[in-house]
Amino acid sequence: MSEHELQGEVRLEELTKRFGEVAAVDGIDLRMPPGEFFTMLGPSGCGKTTTLRMIAGFERPTSGRIVLDGVDVAQVPAHRRNVNTVFQSYALFPHLDVAGNVAFGLKYRRLSKDDTRKRVAQALELVQLGGFAQRKPGQLSGGQQQRVALARALVLTPRVLLLDEPLGALDARLRKGLQVELKALQAELGITFVFVTHDQEEALTMSDRVAVMNGGRVEQAGSPREVYEEPSTEFVADFLGVSNLLAGHASADGAGSCVLKVGERTFRAAQGATSSRGEVKAMIRPERIVVEQHDTPGDNRLPGLVERAVFLGSSFELHVRVVGGDVLKAFLPNDGTAMPAAEGAAVTLHLPPDALRVLAPSAGPSEVEPADPVASSG
Amino acid sequence: MIAWLRNPWARPRALVVVTGAYILWSLLPVALAVMFAFNAGRSRTTWQGFSFRWFTSQVGVFHDPALQSALKHTLLLGVICVAVATPLGVTLALGLQRWRGRGAGTVNTMMLLPLVTPEIVMGVALLLLFLKVFPGLGLGTVPQAIGQVTFTLSYVVVIVRGRLVSIGKEYEEAAADLGAPPHDQILRVVLPLLAPAIVASAAVVFALSIDDFVVTQYLSGAPSTTTVPMLLYASARGAPTPALNAIATVTLVITLATLSLAFLVYRRFAGGGDAAVVAAMEM
Numbered sequence: 001m002s003e004h005e006l007q008g009e010v011r012l013e014e015l016t017k018r019f020g021e022v023a024a025v026d027g028i029d030l031r032m033p034p035g036e037f038f039t040m041l042g043p044s045g046c047g048k049t050t051t052l053r054m055i056a057g058f059e060r061p062t063s064g065r066i067v068l069d070g071v072d073v074a075q076v077p078a079h080r081r082n083v084n085t086v087f088q089s090y091a092l093f094p095h096l097d098v099a100g101n102v103a104f105g106l107k108y109r110r111l112s113k114d115d116t117r118k119r120v121a122q123a124l125e126l127v128q129l130g131g132f133a134q135r136k137p138g139q140l141s142g143g144q145q146q147r148v149a150l151a152r153a154l155v156l157t158p159r160v161l162l163l164d165e166p167l168g169a170l171d172a173r174l175r176k177g178l179q180v181e182l183k184a185l186q187a188e189l190g191i192t193f194v195f196v197t198h199d200q201e202e203a204l205t206m207s208d209r210v211a212v213m214n215g216g217r218v219e220q221a222g223s224p225r226e227v228y229e230e231p232s233t234e235f236v237a238d239f240l241g242v243s244n245l246l247a248g249h250a251s252a253d254g255a256g257s258c259v260l261k262v263g264e265r266t267f268r269a270a271q272g273a274t275s276s277r278g279e280v281k282a283m284i285r286p287e288r289i290v291v292e293q294h295d296t297p298g299d300n301r302l303p304g305l306v307e308r309a310v311f312l313g314s315s316f317e318l319h320v321r322v323v324g325g326d327v328l329k330a331f332l333p334n335d336g337t338a339m340p341a342a343e344g345a346a347v348t349l350h351l352p353p354d355a356l357r358v359l360a361p362s363a364g365p366s367e368v369e370p371a372d373p374v375a376s377s378g
Numbered sequence: 379m380i381a382w383l384r385n386p387w388a389r390p391r392a393l394v395v396v397t398g399a400y401i402l403w404s405l406l407p408v409a410l411a412v413m414f415a416f417n418a419g420r421s422r423t424t425w426q427g428f429s430f431r432w433f434t435s436q437v438g439v440f441h442d443p444a445l446q447s448a449l450k451h452t453l454l455l456g457v458i459c460v461a462v463a464t465p466l467g468v469t470l471a472l473g474l475q476r477w478r479g480r481g482a483g484t485v486n487t488m489m490l491l492p493l494v495t496p497e498i499v500m501g502v503a504l505l506l507l508f509l510k511v512f513p514g515l516g517l518g519t520v521p522q523a524i525g526q527v528t529f530t531l532s533y534v535v536v537i538v539r540g541r542l543v544s545i546g547k548e549y550e551e552a553a554a555d556l557g558a559p560p561h562d563q564i565l566r567v568v569l570p571l572l573a574p575a576i577v578a579s580a581a582v583v584f585a586l587s588i589d590d591f592v593v594t595q596y597l598s599g600a601p602s603t604t605t606v607p608m609l610l611y612a613s614a615r616g617a618p619t620p621a622l623n624a625i626a627t628v629t630l631v632i633t634l635a636t637l638s639l640a641f642l643v644y645r646r647f648a649g650g651g652d653a654a655v656v657a658a659m660e661m
Contacts (some may be wrong), residue, residue, distance in 0.1 A: 078554040079563075091552035095570040104566070105556030131661050156556065 006032060007069050008034045008159035008192035012053060015064035015074075017050050025048040026216035027064065032160075032194060032209075037186050039195045041203040042213035043239070048196045051213075052162050055194060056085045069159065080109075083160040084153035088168055090145045092137035098124070098148050099133040105156045123155035126185070137355070143174045150185075160192045167202065181205055200240050212236045229285075230272070234359050236282040244289070244328045250280045250358060252320060263324035267300050272357035281359045288355035289330035291318060294346040300353055306345045320349060412630065415623035422620055432624040439624045447602055448609040449625065451519075452588050453632075455605065455641060458523045459530055461585040464580045466527070467534025468572065472564065474535070475542045492532040500529055501596035518599030525593040530586050534579040541575035542568075573643040581640030585633050 010032040017025040025047040032038040040048040053059040055066055058077030064073045073081055084105075092101050098134045111119065124130055127147035137145055148168060153161055166182075167175045183206045186193045197203055202226040203210050211221040212235070220227050220236045231237035234245065248262035250269075257270040260282055269282055294303065304322035316332040328349060383391050385449040415433070419426030434437050439445050476484060492500065508521045515521055549571060569576075592609040598604060604612075606629050610622055 056551075056555060058554070079557050083555075085552070087548060087552060089548060091548040093549060093552070093567060095573075104553070104558075108557035152556065178447050240466070245451075366540045 005163055009067075009069055010038075010160055011065070011067040011194060012055075013065040013067065013186060015051065015054065016062045016064065017047075017054060018062045023216050025054070025061075027373055028213075028216075028218050030211055030218060030221060032060055034159075035190045037183065037193045037195065037206060037208045039197060039207035039210045040213055041197055041210050041239075043198060046213040047216040048198075048213050049164060052164055052194060052196045055160070055188075056162050057081050082158055083162055084151050084156050084158040085162040085164065086146075086166045087148045088165045089135075090149040090166075091226055092145055092148055092152070094137055096136075097133065098129065098135050098137070098140070101137065101148055102152045102155050104152065109156070117203055123151040123186065126154065127151045130254055142170050142221070143178065146178065147168065150182075154189070154191075158191065160194060161186075163193060163195045165197055166195075167199075168197075169280045175202075182206065182245075189220060202300060204240070206297070212239060214239070230357070231283070232360055233274075234281050234283070237357070237359060242286050242329055243283045243361075244286065246282045246284070246326065248278050248280065248282060250274075250278060252277070258358060260356070260358070267351060267356060268353040269356040269358050270353040271355070272359050273360045276358050276360070283359055284351050284354055284356050286317065286329040287331045288352065289328065290350040290352065291320075291330050291332050292348045292350055293350055296348045296350070298350065300356070301348050301350050303346065303348050306347060309343050318347075322349065408630070411623050412627050414620050415627040417620045417623075418621050422618055422623060431626075432620040437619070437621060439621060439628055442621060443611065444604075445621060445625050448604050449628065451603060452605040452607075452629070455519070455522055455526060455589040455594070456584045458519075459526045460525070460580050460584050463527045463530045463534055463583045464576060467531050467579060467583075468538050468576055470531070471535045471538035471542060472568070475539060486575050489532055492529045493536070497528075497529070497590075497592040501525070501592045504528065504593060506550045509661045516599060517597055518603045521597040521599075522594050522603060522605075525588055525597045526587050529593065530583040533582050533586065537579040537582065538572060538575050541572055545571050577640050577643045581636050584636050588629060588633060 010030075012028055012030045014027050014029060014326075015025055016023060016027050018279070028047070028051065040051060042048050050059060054061050054074075057073070057076065061074050064074065067074045068081070068083065068194060093104065096104065099120050102123050103116055106116045106119060120133070121130070127150050129144060129147050131152065132144065133141065137148065140148065146169075149166070160341075163182075167178055168177065179202060182193075188369075195203075195206065207224055209221060210224055210227050212219045212227055214235050220232045222230075227236055228240050231240060231243075237243045237245065246262050248260040250258045250260050252257040253268060256274065257268050258274040258276070260269050260280070262282075262325045267282075272282070273280070292301070302321040302322050306318050307321050307327065308319040310317040310319075311334075312331075313334070315334050318330045318332055319327050320330060321327050330349060384394070385391065413425075414422050416428050416430065417426055418429035418431065430438075434440055439449070470489070474482070474489070477485070504521070504525045508515055508517060545568070547565050550563045553567045554560075558566060588605075589607065590605075591611060594605050594613075595608050598608065606625055610626060613622055
């Protein structure tokens, strides 16, 4: 892929798409630097697919700019943009064989027959489908079709590859394998990947950066660790992984962190928007809650009763009803130590200050659903 | 008997009986008509032995000039109708598919009007049109062809649009994504995917055309523009001989052969494909 230089920067500026009264994408600003694996993550209807379709050129933005390597392509039709798409349903042409599908776009590159054949063969080798050139898409498995779709897009050496939930239709095992392969391929080719998914695990494992979207806006963009460990809004905390949310009243403690009054108890919280005052929400990941023997003394602790203990293999997920009525989830590693936590047992939960994160109110539009305090993973 | 009919574990036998009875009933007159085409005598009601005379003798279909002319003219109209209505209908279907917003709904409904307009109404209306508005054309082959195209066009649009809907927009988007300009999106992707529906609608148009009586009759001119159905209708009251059954048999064979061919092509390429088109072909 020699003519490929270090290009492929995408900038979205004030990008908006309205369908009638509804703003599917509501003025987003994002920058995807060259060679990045960038993921747009969010629930269905959050605008991630519409954004991708605007970058591809299938939807015309209502306003805003799509800047590809410095040129605004927002009004350029799809067939003149140097970006390619892997569709959710692959959209392989059923009347053409695999080679025909991969060669489809090369027709517009004015190559000799030999060059075309060579490029097709290379692309098929790249996705490990060397022997399948003469097959029809209907004779391939889902995973193979996905590879053909990938080869068909990559053979054109796009500056940016757009992937619309490309693993969504595959079974869990195949998905895991392809996640790794896709990531390796991206690193090898150095092409900017813009990946759309609603699967948070996929987003976290594959991406250089993740934009969590909700209601047509970007809630937070950052590295997977950032968005997971330092969610800036309630929505992000809730959507990524399992999280516990506590509503409380924040006040100053004079030492850089803040004091959070939840019901009758007070906790010190050292993470997040610790300068917030008044009614706030705080969150803590289940894996950061330490489950201790009942009546262990100390700060930032609260007693509770184990309502449910779910065996997950490598760990137990405990649902602990704490004083005040909330249920908190905590993971207890299955490491051979005696389990203090049969159903009905009394335990003490330790919420360390550096795991307790004060959240800013959600940046998205007002209709953000009131989050279940122990909402499960998306 | 009742127990046999009501056995809940078997196929729904009552339905099988009704279906079987209906098929027999609908095939019986056709079978009788075909049978008497091979009658050795002049009777169309009394069996007098097997013979090919009504096909091959001097008075048979293959020699009688009136019958021959009718057969030729019927096939000519069929071919013209397919050649005009199919491409026109496909174009219309593609256009309607892309037409969103104001007026699209109205036009869609109007496309279906010819399907529900009584044919006699359309025949009379077209006759008035050609007599009063375009008197220069006269009556005959051209008005007949125009008339047939007018009402067969809707079938093409309905069949092709059904297929377009089931194909969806994604293949076109994929083609655009790979660099194909709009005309190539149609030529390299949409038309090949539509091929089965196009073949199917061409077959339906052909069958409708060679079968049509009302419109074709109204718009006919010189005796040379008589078609097989018209001839059958006219001579049925004169001195009918099994030659009529013979020509009816020939048309039947042509129609069935066309439809079967189209059906096979459709099955081959659409892999059993969408029910709407199969249903349309089987009507």
